[in-house]
Amino acid sequence: MATARKAPRMVAIWAVVVVVVVVAADLFGAAVARSASARHAVGKKQREFDYFALALQWPGTICASTRHCCAINGCCRSEPLQTFTIHGLWPDYDDGTWPACCRHTSFDMDKILPLKPTLEKYWPSLYCSSSSTCFSGKGPFWAHEWEKHGTCSSPVVKDELEYFTTALDLYFKYNVTEMLASGGIHVSNGKQYALTDVIDAIKCAFGASPQIVCKKGSVEELRLCFDKDLKPLDCLTTTATNENVSKKKYCPRYITLPTYDPIVHANSTREIITVESEVYGYLYTS
Template identity: 60%
Template sequence: MPPLTSWLVLAILVLAAPTPPARATPVASFHAQREFDYFALALQWPGTYCHRTRHCCSSNACCRGSNGPTVFTIHGLWPDYNDGTWPACCTKSSFDPKEISTLTNALEQYWPSLSCSSPSTCSGGKEKHGTCSYPVIRNEYDYFLTTLNVYFKYNVTSVLNDAGYVPSNTEKYPLGGIISAIENAFHASPLIVCSKGSIEELRLCFYKDFKPRDCAVGPDIKIDMVTSKGSCPKYVSLPEPVSRFH
């Protein structure tokens, strides 16, 4: 597996493109859908996700034991609308793994599955979200490479570690402090989703030129950010990733 620095070098060589926003209500699938407004890069915290793992399988990165993820991993790059809805399955093009064969190692490490669920029609990241990234991102390879590049450039794990927010099964951190650390680093407000008081997902939002923007689209940004579907408390935990074996 190439070191992270190798992928950072790769990222520099890639076209600068836009990134995705937050979840709400999808519009009808396979119909002409209007062009999206912004991108949301959704990142998942394995310490929270993997604590819920009850069944292991070969595709679940939570079951890799000591080789499991220990940083925020990619959940998806999502095109969203400013009204809170989002496009999905914009074309009937099928995912072709051969198109991204040179990215396989990086995707397995930084964009792993954290479950054993079987994807249904138009549920994969490329079919559901990637096909709606046009005209900013025009093909499968660019969708995945662009997502990796944005992920490396805006390294949430490093920002939080540098600010003293490190994984812990005993510490609780002020949610406002975590938000401020992200805002100071990227000059835009994230959206945070919690599960039982633990950070489950953190989303960074971008304009179509991939410059950071605030994720919240409601009138009260701070309230919108911290009362996402998980309803984060004022103090949140960042559980240490667990090691499981299949």
């Protein structure tokens, strides 16, 4: 009799397990399909993009997980980074997908040599590993961003130098760290801010809604979107309501902009050449 009474519970448990496995498989399958689609697109003609996303990283969230330092990692500098830094300028499609690796061209550091000091300061790698490039190679963080995204930025951006110059111009013109500060949102190791307040501060200063990616309740990335004339544009996933932003990007109602304590590398004062591996967001990987 005892066995008979337990049978329904066992059936229910197995039903839950099956549902979880099916959902996990669907999510994994979708991720694999998107990855396969991106690989399939490499080197093939792709349609023109619809808008730009300027992706910015919050070092306080990313660098807090640094355990082993190296001279090429911006997180390992003696002075902690306390402003948003550039991840990349990404041409995207309105349907949530994006072009990638549109031309078979290699990154050439000599073409952007005058920008190197500025790039090292405001567009550093926050990792020690090398980045993948479009055609089965490895290289600096900047090489990854140019080959994967910059080559798809035509006709707005026509060459490597213009790609990095355009990204830097937008970064300085629309200073997100200052926008948030003007709205009372400051760097703080513990103070929480309402997600809606963070979004409203950006909308007030920038004129359009951002995209926000969180990690364990802290801002990891913030993205500003632009039309092809480089005018502010509502980001694709934030055009409905502020509540929708939280749901779409898995940010809680209250978020933080944390600081971090750098692990200083012995040779961190020497010239830094930035390299980085992929950074994965909640909505898409870039």
